[in-house]
Structure formats: C-alpha cells, structure tokens
Amino acid sequence: MEIIKIHHPHAYKGDEFPPLAIALGYFDGVHNGHRQVIQTAIEAGKEKGLHTAVMTFDPHPSVILNKEVKHVRQLTPMADKVELLEQMGVDYLFIVHFTKEFAGLSPESFVENYLISLNAKHIVAGFDYTYGHRGKGTMEQLPSYSQGKLTQTIVSKQELDAEKISSTRIRKELLSGNMEETARLLGRRFTVKGHVVDGEKRGRLLGFPTANVEVGPDYYLPGVGVYCVRMLVKGAWHNGICNVGYKPTFHSEKEEKPTVEVHLLDFEDNIYGESICLEWFTRIRDEKKFDGLEALVAQLNQDKKFAIEYFENV
Secondary structure (H helix, E strand, C coil): CEEEEECCCCCCCHHHCCCEEEEECCCCCCCHHHHHHHHHHHHHHHHHCCEEEEEEEECCHHHHHCCCCCCCCECCCHHHHHHHHHHHCCCEEEEEECCHHHHCCCHHHHHHHHCHHHCEEEEEEECCCEECHHHCEEHHHHHHHCCCCCEEEEECCCEECCEECCHHHHHHHHHCCCHHHHHHHHCCCCEEEEEEECCCCHHHHCCCCCEEEEECCCECCCCCEEEEEEEEECCEEEEEEEEEECCCCCCCCCCCCCEEEEEECCCCCCCCCCEEEEEEEEEEECCCCCCCHHHHHHHHHHHHHHHHHHHHCC
16 A cells, blocks of 8 residues: 655646545544445445545644644554555555645635545545535535546445444443444454553562553543453463553552553563553453452452453453
8 A cells, every 4th residue: 555645735646646536534443434435435446447545634633623622532543544444455545634724725626636636536435524624515516526527426324223333432432441332333343552661560569460551642542440451562462451540549649641551361571662552352340449459459360360261252
C-alpha cells in the first residue's frame, strides 16, 4: 500500500495516479461499518478495473474546528489504521492534513481538487458522509458537483442488533468494559500499543510480578477493572490478567489517569523497555480497595484461576 500525505493546497495532477475507486471517511476503529465501505470500494475497483484508495484525515477535525478540544483519543490511531487498511488490500492511502483552510473548501472545490485531480473515477462513502465547508456537500450531490466525471456508491446504514454500528457506540461499550460487544462491533478484538516502563514493583513482592504498561496517548482505554488479556512482547503472545485503574488499596488519592498493569501467566522474562501490544478479551471484575495484602493476594489468585480457565476455552 502506498501512503500519500497531502497538504493543502496540493499540486497533484490526475495523471500521477492510476484511475481510482476511493473510499471516503475518517474511519476511526476501521469497524465493521467502515469495512463495508472500504470493501465496497475494493469490489467496485475490481469490477471497473480501478485501483483502490482510501482517503482519511489527520488530525481529527474537532482538534482544528473546536477551540476547546486540544487532543482526541481514538480507537485506532493512525499507525494502527494504516496497518488495518493494508491488511484489507487497499492500494493507496491518502492522508489529508486537516486544516482550517482545507475545512473551508466549498463542496465543488473539494470534489475538483481532492477527487478528480487525484484521478478518482468512482467514490464510495457511507449514507451520512458529508464534505466541504460545514459539511454542505452530500453523496447525493456528488454527480452534480463532478459534472458527471464521477460515479458513486452510497453504502447504507450498517446495523447490528437493529442499531447503527458507529465509533460512538463502540466507545460506549469499551468504556463500560464490555469487550465482547466491542469486538463484535469492531470485527476483531480491541488492541492498544505501548511499552513497558518501571512501576512501583509491589507485584513481585506479592508473588504477582506485573508489567507496568505506558499506553500510547492517542488510545482510548477500557473502563476501570480487571481483564483477561493477551500481550505481544518479543514476538510472542502471552496470556495474562490486566488491571486498569488507580490501585486504591495503595493510593488514597486518585491519579489523573489510570495505570495499566499486566501479570502474564507462566512468564517471568525481563521485559522493561519493550514495545508491546495488548489484546483485550473479557472483563473479570471491578477494581476495588482491599482491607489488606492478604485479601488482595487471595483475589489475585482467583483472578489468575479465572484467566487460566477462560483461555483454556477460548
């Protein structure tokens, strides 16, 4: 997959790219609804003899258009989005640098300068996709704005259990700790990436050594609680239990953000400083404050037993 980063205004001409079927969207999560849009573009490309492209935007438009928003967490930060799109077999990925100037383009200018000038021939987007200044352009208007130079496919609302599949719905399930529903909507298990950093090292003293994971700042995290997870480290996957929270047994004051601590089952290698990927399976329980270390260790043993039995049946 070839990645083209576009800054406005750009100087690309149509003959610099092969004829393209382009899927349009921000695609945070690359969830089952998004996949339907992208797969439709891939199939249209095959049918019409076109290469396939995806056009997305960076940073998130709300960071530019909303003065109160300084940073936006995502289900799939750009590096993960690139990886998932490549796995789907997309030929080109256009990443448009989102600015106020770009946002101010009229729908006609967007169509001319960001679709036709990139040699687009067929456009695919969801039924509610809009473009141009204040989102005034709709997919129904695309043939008119392109003066017949573009054909299109509008993908209807994608539902699961009679409710739209959306990034908002997935975030709600994720923050509630419902990892099964999150996976069902995404079409895969939720993952985050980060690296192992020094922690408070209490776990080893308790007989439960943990990897303190610093998750990348762009990721959403599941809600506070204890989970069954798998961790990819040093090229291999290992089963474990993960606590997302504030360790109330040891801390009287709540920190600004939760910590992520992973105890790997049957694994004791030194992994400080290693880059890792966490894959989330199911929530075991709430995080809670224990009366003493003995009660905490007893609960950790129960959590470990639960995880061992869970992974035996996955």
